[in-house]
Amino acid sequence: FFFAFLEDTMAAIYYRSMDALSDVNMNTRGDHHPRHWALQATAMAVLGMAGWAVVFMAAPGATTLFVNTQAAQVATRPSVIPVGFGSRVDLAMGAYRTAEPAQYAERSVDAPVRIMVPEMAGTASTAGAGLVWLCPIALLLTGIWYAMKRGSSSTPSLAMAAYTGRDWTVNLSTTALRASVVDTDLGKPVEVAPYAIPTRSGPLQAWAPESRTNVPGGKDYESICRMNVVAVGVTVANTPVEIREKLAVPQSEWAAAIDEMVQFPNVKEVAVLSTCNRMEIYAMTADYEEGIKDIVNWMLQHSGVTFEELEPYLFLMKNKEAVDHVLQVSAGLDSLIVGEGQILSQVKAVHEVGSGAKGFGSYLQNLFMQAIIAGKRVRSETAISTGAVSVSSAAAELAQIKLPLHSWENVNVSIIGAGKMSTLLVKHLLSKGCSKMTILNRSMPRALELQEEFPAAEMTIKLMDQLLPTIEDSDVIFVASSSPDILVFPEDVAPMAARPEHVGGVRRFFDISVPRNTARELNDLEYAAVFNVDDLKEVVEMNKDSRAKAAAEALVLLEDERSQFEGWMTALQAVPTIKQLRGKAENIRQAELEKAVSKLGIDLSPKQRGVLENLSRGIMNKMLHAPMQALRTSDDQDSQMQNITVLGRVFGLTEEDEVVAKRK
Numbered sequence: 182f183f184f185a186f187l188e189d190t191m192a193a194i195y196y197r198s199m200d201a202l203s204d205v206n207m208n209t210r211g212d213h214h215p216r217h218w219a220l221q222a223t224a225m226a227v228l229g230m231a232g233w234a235v236v237f238m239a240a241p242g243a244t245t246l247f248v249n250t251q252a253a254q255v256a257t258r259p260s261v262i263p264v265g266f267g268s269r270v271d272l273a274m275g276a277y278r279t280a281e282p283a284q285y286a287e288r289s290v291d292a293p294v295r296i297m298v299p300e301m302a303g304t305a306s307t308a309g310a311g312l313v314w315l316c317p318i319a320l321l322l323t324g325i326w327y328a329m330k331r332g333s334s335s336t337p338s339l340a341m342a343a344y345t346g347r348d349w350t351v352n353l354s355t356t357a358l359r360a361s362v363v364d365t366d367l368g369k370p371v372e373v374a375p376y377a378i379p380t381r382s383g384p385l386q387a388w389a390p391e392s393r394t395n396v397p398g399g400k401d402y403e404s405i406c407r408m409n410v411v412a413v414g415v416t417v418a419n420t421p422v423e424i425r426e427k428l429a430v431p432q433s434e435w436a437a438a439i440d441e442m443v444q445f446p447n448v449k450e451v452a453v454l455s456t457c458n459r460m461e462i463y464a465m466t467a468d469y470e471e472g473i474k475d476i477v478n479w480m481l482q483h484s485g486v487t488f489e490e491l492e493p494y495l496f497l498m499k500n501k502e503a504v505d506h507v508l509q510v511s512a513g514l515d516s517l518i519v520g521e522g523q524i525l526s527q528v529k530a531v532h533e534v535g536s537g538a539k540g541f542g543s544y545l546q547n548l549f550m551q552a553i554i555a556g557k558r559v560r561s562e563t564a565i566s567t568g569a570v571s572v573s574s575a576a577a578e579l580a581q582i583k584l585p586l587h588s589w590e591n592v593n594v595s596i597i598g599a600g601k602m603s604t605l606l607v608k609h610l611l612s613k614g615c616s617k618m619t620i621l622n623r624s625m626p627r628a629l630e631l632q633e634e635f636p637a638a639e640m641t642i643k644l645m646d647q648l649l650p651t652i653e654d655s656d657v658i659f660v661a662s663s664s665p666d667i668l669v670f671p672e673d674v675a676p677m678a679a680r681p682e683h684v685g686g687v688r689r690f691f692d693i694s695v696p697r698n699t700a701r702e703l704n705d706l707e708y709a710a711v712f713n714v715d716d717l718k719e720v721v722e723m724n725k726d727s728r729a730k731a732a733a734e735a736l737v738l739l740e741d742e743r744s745q746f747e748g749w750m751t752a753l754q755a756v757p758t759i760k761q762l763r764g765k766a767e768n769i770r771q772a773e774l775e776k777a778v779s780k781l782g783i784d785l786s787p788k789q790r791g792v793l794e795n796l797s798r799g800i801m802n803k804m805l806h807a808p809m810q811a812l813r814t815s816d817d818q819d820s821q822m823q824n825i826t827v828l829g830r831v832f833g834l835t836e837e838d839e840v841v842a843k844r845k
Contacts, residue, residue: 231321264412331724356671376441379482381474384489390473390497393741400747402500405754406544408449410471412503413476413495414461420494422713426696428483428491430455431663432530436538438483440504443524443540445475450542452549454510455533457572457714458517463507465544470497507548508739511556517717518575519728523605525556547749555742562738565731573605573661575720578690579712580657580758581613582720585685589615592684595655597621597648598662599628602693606659619643619651653677656684660692660699668698671706679708755812756826758834765838766805770797 208592298341337659403409415425435453442451442464450465460481466472476494481488499505506515511528513520532549535541560566581587594615596603610618621629628642643651652658652669662668669690679686690711692699703711774797778785785793811824828834 186754194500231324232326235694255440315625329646334475342595365778372778376444378445378480381394381478382481382488384492385474385478385481388474388488388492390470390477402750405747405751406465408465408467408544409472409499410463410544410548411466411469411472411476412461412463412498412506412673413473413480414459415491415494416461416496416515417714419460420696422695422697422715424486424490424494425460427486428455428460428480429695430460430483431665432534434532436536438479439535439538439540442476442479445472445479447471447475448540450545451476451540452531452535453457453525456527457508457693461510463503463545463548473497486559495539501743504548504743505739507552508555508742509554509736512559512735513556513731514559514735514739517714518571518720519732520560520564520569523571523573525560526554528552528556543753544750548746551742551746551749555739557770558742559738563731563734565728565735571605571716572693572714573719574609576659576712577606577609577613577615577695577719579690579717580659580689581710583689583710584657586683589613591681593617593619593654594655594659595619595621595651596692597668597698598660599631600661602661603659604631604634606661607631607638611635611638614757619655621645621648649673652688656680656688658688658690660690660694660697662694662698664694664698665696667700669703670700671702671709674709675705677708755825757817757836758829759809759812761834761838762808762828763805764840765832766801766836768838773797 415428417425430453432455435455438453439451442448442462447466448464449467452463454461454463462476464472464476466475476492477488481491484491507528509515511525513522513524518523528549532546532553535545535549573587581589589610592615594610594617595607596618599620603620610616616637619641620628620631620644623645625642625644632638632642648668652674660668667792674688677688680688686708687692688709690699690703690709692711696712697713698807699711699713701711720733774793778790778793784825808828812828
């Protein structure tokens with residue numbers, strides 16, 4: 182502002198000496214006095230310097246920023262900086278302005294000085310005048326605010342960096358800006374350390390995996406896509422919870438598990454589905470047996486169980502049966518409670534999480550998308566979801582069955598956890614007449630959200646530090662937390678008094694968490710009983726017959742959904758053949774065209790050359806039309822695969838034919 186003040190002053194004196202001040206209309210609007218320019222310039226300069234002075238009084242001393250790089254960069258306290266806005270005639274602190282738009286032209290004055298007045302100078306001048314007035318005023322107010330804050334509070338100010346008489350210094354030596362601290366070239370992508378593939382154990386290496394179901398083989402997927410679709414895992418149907426909880430993979434770790442497994446030599450694509458009832462891995466493998474061994478090897482390394490412990494419970498599925506399995510899982514046909522809806526959301530989660538992992542390739546992406554479509558279709562077109570229950574509702578129903586009076590009246594209920602499972606528990610307990618309950622959770626906000634979601638429930642919210650006192654006051658305890666550890670031990674419950682006679686004197690735990698959060702030894706206590714997800718089979722039997730008919734209808738729909746996936750997979754195989762056929766034809770066309778042109782021995786005009794190009798291309802396209810249609814539109818998948826094979830053999834197609842030679 183100081184330099185702008187001097188510059189304006191010199192300009193004004195010069196124009197005044199030329200008797201051109203009134204003609205230039207220096208900073209006047211209407212009949213203001215010509216000397217107002219001096220008052221304005223002086224006021225702004227004084228305000229600006231006063232503002233800086235107050236700031237420096239509030240934070241005396243040097244203001245220095247050291248950036249710890251190869252060469253230290255130092256920024257000292259700002260000096261007063263002149264503000265430039267292009268040419269001085271455009272804007273000089275509002276001192277030059279024209280009166281009327283009609284005067285926006287080149288004009289002469291008495292002296293041999295010519296002034297170019299730009300368009301829109303009036304608007305720019307007005308805005309600039311307002312800006313340069315506001316800047317020093319804002320600076321002055323800022324300085325006063327800092328001074329007041331410094332005098333009224335000992336709390337360090339973020340803006341002034343708690344100045345205490347020392348230099349204000351920010352040392353960035355511990356941040357990523359100092360590349361020399363870590364021996365890394367920041368210009369290159371960081372490489373992730375490869376997964377250390379564990380060595381196969383002797384029993385696993387000697388194992389000969391075979392499909393363990395009686396489903397007919399179906400189509401030969403290996404001949405279609407040169408890979409096998411496989412499914413490997415364990416389910417609640419035949420695997421104890423002790424094994425399942427060791428194999429369980431939290432959803433937050435699914436992507437990492439996928440990235441690890443695709444580093445095995447025989448595994449090309451992977452998807453992970455891990456719930457309280459199942460732990461299943463779907464994969465595309467180049468070699469069926471070796472791919473199965475690689476997947477099982479990962480499972481052993483991840484879980485810590487031995488091959489001898491795991492092998493009796495494994496299910497192995499290949500191609501058609503693997504595709505049928507994932508479709509049935511999504512439809513709820515393979516669930517402990519047939520038709521339950523929670524599994525469909527879990528299958529959706531597989532697709533969502535997998536989409537962010539490199540190892541979730543196009544085949545599994547389409548397979549799980551088809552499974553999601555199948556799950557929705559079965560629930561909308563059949564009655565399988567009528568009266569269907571989830572694991573949470575089955576737990577609520579089993580708890581009511583176990584109560585001597587089969588009633589929730591005067592029963593003290595507590596729920597450990599406030600997640601999705603607990604939400605469903607509250608919903609089903611309310612439908613069965615249980616409205617009074619205690620919710621325990623690690624954090625208060627989520628528990629309060631649950632309370633707001635069910636205003637009809639009389640909820641008491643407690644944190645986990647009240648776990649044991651709450652259990653002592655409860656008759657029925659539902660455990661549905663996401664903790665990976667045991668929360669309730671026998672020694673915690675043993676000193677507690679027996680419960681009232683109307684609940685049988687027993688404190689009942691219904692643990693639907695996987696891994697379990699209650700110790701199995703609680704069943705050894707006289708006045709305690711523990712039920713886990715395996716015990717829900719009692720409820721399943723009650724609902725099995727009512728869903729058998731709907732399940733049969735669903736299987737018919739799933740046959741159609743599998744055919745859709747197989748059709749997509751077969752059509753995908755036609756793409757390379759189409760590219761090869763068209764590429765080979767194009768290369769032949771170009772070569773023969775060049776021969777014909779060279780034999781003519783004359784220079785063709787662009788028009789003549791275009792005629793020959795169109796002629797040869799038209800012949801090629803008509804010859805290719807029928808073969809292309811056969812590859813694209815065959816309804817019979819077997820016929821389509823046969824067409825692909827025959828065309829490849831007849832035309833001698835190879836991968837090199839996909840590349841079209843560039844014409845010189």
